[in-house]
Amino acid sequence: NAGVTQTPKFQVLKTGQSMTLQCAQDMNHEYMSWYRQDPGMGLRLIHYSVGAGITDQGEVPNGYNVSRSTTEDFPLRLLSAAPSQTSVYFCASSRDGTGWEKLFFGSGTQLSVL
Amino acid sequence: AQTVTQSQPEMSVQEAETVTLSCTYDTSESDYYLFWYKQPPSRQMILVIRQEAYKQQNATENRFSVNFQKAAKSFSLKISDSQLGDAAMYFCAYRSLEGFGANSKLTFGKGITLSVRP
Numbered sequence: 001n002a003g004v005t006q007t008p009k010f011q012v013l014k015t016g017q018s019m020t021l022q023c024a025q026d027m028n029h030e031y032m033s034w035y036r037q038d039p040g041m042g043l044r045l046i047h048y049s050v051g052a053g054i055t056d057q058g059e060v061p062n063g064y065n066v067s068r069s070t071t072e073d074f075p076l077r078l079l080s081a082a083p084s085q086t087s088v089y090f091c092a093s094s095r096d097g098t099g100w101e102k103l104f105f106g107s108g109t110q111l112s113v114l
Numbered sequence: 115a116q117t118v119t120q121s122q123p124e125m126s127v128q129e130a131e132t133v134t135l136s137c138t139y140d141t142s143e144s145d146y147y148l149f150w151y152k153q154p155p156s157r158q159m160i161l162v163i164r165q166e167a168y169k170q171q172n173a174t175e176n177r178f179s180v181n182f183q184k185a186a187k188s189f190s191l192k193i194s195d196s197q198l199g200d201a202a203m204y205f206c207a208y209r210s211l212e213g214f215g216a217n218s219k220l221t222f223g224k225g226i227t228l229s230v231r232p
Binding site: 040045090098 | 118147151156157158159160161164166205209211220222223224225
């Protein structure tokens with residue numbers, strides 16, 4: 001059972017480039033989310049989804065897009081990378097979005113934007 | 115909006131000793147969930163323990179226990195018999211019970227780095 005799989009683990013971009021961070025889970029979880037982790041800031045929610053076809057913005061959504069065409073996949077798109085988007089990105093999922101369910105995290109993507 | 119504060123950026127404990135990590139939060143809600151997550155050097159976040167605010171009894175998971183003081187809005191984590199594998203960053207987190215929407219997110223504190231001395 002792979003859990004939550006994120007790719008790539010590391011990425012370097014130039015300002016203005018676009019890319020997609022991939023996230024897949026094999027636990028049939030309804031709830032999936034993307035966080036970014038910055039030093040001294042904890043984790044902040046970017047976007048989340050409570051099921052296929054349903055997405056919503058979190059705390060820091062600007063510059064990012066998401067879609068949820070299947071239960072398993074929840075890709076995060078950077079439209080035009082900026083140095084302020086240099087961060088570690090985590091995908092997380094849980095059985096539902098009610099709040100009590102344990103969140104399962106991927107191992108993160110270290111993104112540097114030059 | 116809820117806030118979570120972890121005022122100690124770093125702590126250190128001797129192996130086999132007990133350490134307490136502090137967390138306070140601010141909310142106007144009467145019911146909610148609280149969590150402690152561990153982030154080891156591998157970077158992957160792992161749930162350590164969770165507490166439902168309406169339960170007065172403090173949650174316990176093996177060597178990990180919490181001291182939940184609802185009136186004081188305090189949620190500290192106690193690690194007993196500390197082991198080298200406990201060295202990690204620990205995050206306190208708050209989750210509202212009010213519907214899905216933006217309240218379905220976890221609000222994290224900034225984290226505390228725990229080192230364990232052999």
